[in-house]
Amino acid sequence: MTLVRGNYKRWKLEAILTTKCQSIIIASDSVRTLSSPIAMASLAQQFMRELKTPRAWLFLLLLPLFLLLARYSLSTFSTTREKRRRQQVADDHLPPSPPALPVLGHLHLVGLLPHISLRSLARKHGMDLMPLRLGSMPVLVVSSPRAAEAVLRAHDHVFASRPHSLVAEIVLYGPSDVGFAPHGDYWRKARKLVTTHLLSVKKVQSLRLAREEEVTMVMARIGEAAAAGAAVDMSDLLGSFINDLGCRAVMGKSFRSEGRNKLLRELIEDTSPLLAGFNVEEFFPFLARFGVLSKVVRVKSERLRRRWDELLDRLIEDHESKYLAVALGDSSKDDDDLIHVLLSVRQEYGLTRDQMKAILLDVFFGGIGTASSMLDFTMAELIRKPHMMEKLQAEFNSSVPEGLELVTEADLSADMPYLRAVIKESLRLHPVAPLLPHFSMASCSIDGHTIPAGLQVLINSWAIGRDARYWEDAEEFIPERFIGDGSASHVNFKGNDFQFLPFGSGRRMCAGVNFGIACIELMLANLVHRFDWELPVGKKRGDIDMSEVFGLVVSRKEKLVLVPKLRV
Numbered sequence: 001m002t003l004v005r006g007n008y009k010r011w012k013l014e015a016i017l018t019t020k021c022q023s024i025i026i027a028s029d030s031v032r033t034l035s036s037p038i039a040m041a042s043l044a045q046q047f048m049r050e051l052k053t054p055r056a057w058l059f060l061l062l063l064p065l066f067l068l069l070a071r072y073s074l075s076t077f078s079t080t081r082e083k084r085r086r087q088q089v090a091d092d093h094l095p096p097s098p099p100a101l102p103v104l105g106h107l108h109l110v111g112l113l114p115h116i117s118l119r120s121l122a123r124k125h126g127m128d129l130m131p132l133r134l135g136s137m138p139v140l141v142v143s144s145p146r147a148a149e150a151v152l153r154a155h156d157h158v159f160a161s162r163p164h165s166l167v168a169e170i171v172l173y174g175p176s177d178v179g180f181a182p183h184g185d186y187w188r189k190a191r192k193l194v195t196t197h198l199l200s201v202k203k204v205q206s207l208r209l210a211r212e213e214e215v216t217m218v219m220a221r222i223g224e225a226a227a228a229g230a231a232v233d234m235s236d237l238l239g240s241f242i243n244d245l246g247c248r249a250v251m252g253k254s255f256r257s258e259g260r261n262k263l264l265r266e267l268i269e270d271t272s273p274l275l276a277g278f279n280v281e282e283f284f285p286f287l288a289r290f291g292v293l294s295k296v297v298r299v300k301s302e303r304l305r306r307r308w309d310e311l312l313d314r315l316i317e318d319h320e321s322k323y324l325a326v327a328l329g330d331s332s333k334d335d336d337d338l339i340h341v342l343l344s345v346r347q348e349y350g351l352t353r354d355q356m357k358a359i360l361l362d363v364f365f366g367g368i369g370t371a372s373s374m375l376d377f378t379m380a381e382l383i384r385k386p387h388m389m390e391k392l393q394a395e396f397n398s399s400v401p402e403g404l405e406l407v408t409e410a411d412l413s414a415d416m417p418y419l420r421a422v423i424k425e426s427l428r429l430h431p432v433a434p435l436l437p438h439f440s441m442a443s444c445s446i447d448g449h450t451i452p453a454g455l456q457v458l459i460n461s462w463a464i465g466r467d468a469r470y471w472e473d474a475e476e477f478i479p480e481r482f483i484g485d486g487s488a489s490h491v492n493f494k495g496n497d498f499q500f501l502p503f504g505s506g507r508r509m510c511a512g513v514n515f516g517i518a519c520i521e522l523m524l525a526n527l528v529h530r531f532d533w534e535l536p537v538g539k540k541r542g543d544i545d546m547s548e549v550f551g552l553v554v555s556r557k558e559k560l561v562l563v564p565k566l567r568v
């Protein structure tokens with residue numbers, strides 16, 4: 001195994017231009033200049049949006065100049081015959097790649113929903129391990145459980161890093177969070193802190209009362225709508241439930257009244273597209289040398305960072321004074337929120353203020369969109385299949401005391417196989433993070449192919465969860481497959497079953513599984529147990545549109561509007 005820098009030059013997919021751009025990356029001592037994978041993935045969408053901005057026109061104006069420079073680069077740096085021969089030998093050890101265009105590579109083949117277009121491409125060319133070139137960026141797309149196991153288990157130590165993203169670097173302070181941080185000592189320390197103190201099973205259990213209180217408030221709102229015969233925008237309701245719960249966990253109860261929950265939701269909504277957006281210069285690093293394009297992204301990111309700073313600094317300062325009072329014995333320790341926990345371990349882990357802020361942002365970005373989108377998909381599937389909704393309600397009827405107004409987590413600890421099967425099936429068919437972004441830190445060999453160091457790897461968990469070689473009726477929503485003698489009754493999401501990766505696997509697996517599942521189970525249980533759900537007049541079940549919008553988290557395009565009827 002060779003280190004990244006030594007090996008990077010050996011990697012060339014098709015265009016000599018690519019090699020040139022990468023040489024420049026190496027020369028500038030930035031071996032990790034590849035973009036955020038999610039950024040890459042929303043390419044087309046962003047591009048259409050960007051066409052309306054001055055920046056896009058700037059790009060179009062710069063394109064001829066770029067092509068001229070590319071030609072110049074080709075002639076100036078043309079490889080020697082011997083180098084080409086050696087490159088050919090290296091290429092022969094790579095899996096084959098679909099045909100590409102000059103300059104763009106395979107960029108034009110990535111659509112608005114990259115996980116879907118990448119699956120079509122992999123299927124068309126029969127490639128479970130598919131090297132692509134997006135602009136000048138080499139990417140390896142992994143589309144089968146077997147290939148995912150090779151990456152996430154056999155070579156987990158090689159692929160446990162993340163690709164670089166300019167936006168994450170600015171907005172996430174380095175990045176100093178867990179999710180975007182490159183593999184290394186800092187990531188290890190931050191991940192340990194998060195899994196031991198913030199998102200441990202014990203900590204998640206200690207937030208049980210908070211979850212139950214938040215669910216009670218939501219049920220009261222739905223109850224009012226039911227009494228009035230009014231429709232409820234479920235997408236919005238579920239979004240604000242998870243947002244409020246996240247705020248409560250992070251900053252404590254006392255901040256809801258100050259409007260900080262709303263501010264936080266706005267900030268997350270403003271930041272997510274940028275974190276998921278694509279930056280021209282990251283696909284064409286050659287252009288970044290002019291510095292013009294990266295400035296636009298930089299300015300936007302810095303503006304957001306200032307807004308985050310203002311909110312997070314205030315939150316931390318408020319907590320610091322309270323923490324000090326508790327430490328001096330002037331006040332009782334009534335607060336156990338995550339900022340408080342972070343302050344208590346700050347010295348032990350040697351955390352700076354910026355690092356604390358980045359770690360808090362992970363809880364917001366990791367937790368809020370994921371759980372609410374997942375709940376939205378699940379409710380939509382259950383409405384489309386009323387017999388499944390009835391089966392789930394029957395499970396509650398037989399498991400919880402009659403007339404129970406709130407299903408608590410204690411009630412859920414009883415055996416509820418169908419509830420768990422519905423959640424698993426929803427995660428299989430609609431993984432809200434469908435492309436897992438990884439980065440190779442060294443070269444390694446998979447199936448006789450040499451995978452070079454310094455390569456961005458995307459594991460298509462959406463394609464893997466629908467792989468007909470592993471799943472019967474792979475495109476259908478059938479929770480029964482996960483129970484009894486169903487074909488997947490032994491499969492779980494702990495990262496050992498590589499045909500089912502909604503939370504990833506290996507070192508970079510989701511750090512918030514327990515937190516996420518606890519929120520989802522409690523909310524879904526109460527929605528289904530307390531209410532029957534109907535569609536607004538004039539809308540049929542078949543009209544529910546399951547199409548998606550790609551972003552940091554994939555969500556349903558259409559809002560889910562339902563009319564509740566009180567059951568209990």
Ligand code: HEM
Nearest residue numbers: 178179363366367370433436503504505508510511512516
């Ligand atoms: C339905 C809910 C959720 C889903 C489906 C989900 C899914 C994922 C996935 C697919 C990854 C990437 C795994 C990989 O690269 O192999 C991830 C990473 C992560 N998630 Fe989650 N997640 C959820 C909830 C949460 C929650 C509630 C939190 C925190 C409060 C959280 C925090 C994180 C963090 C910190 C990482 C980065 C781990 C690392 O890079 O070391 N997630 N999540």
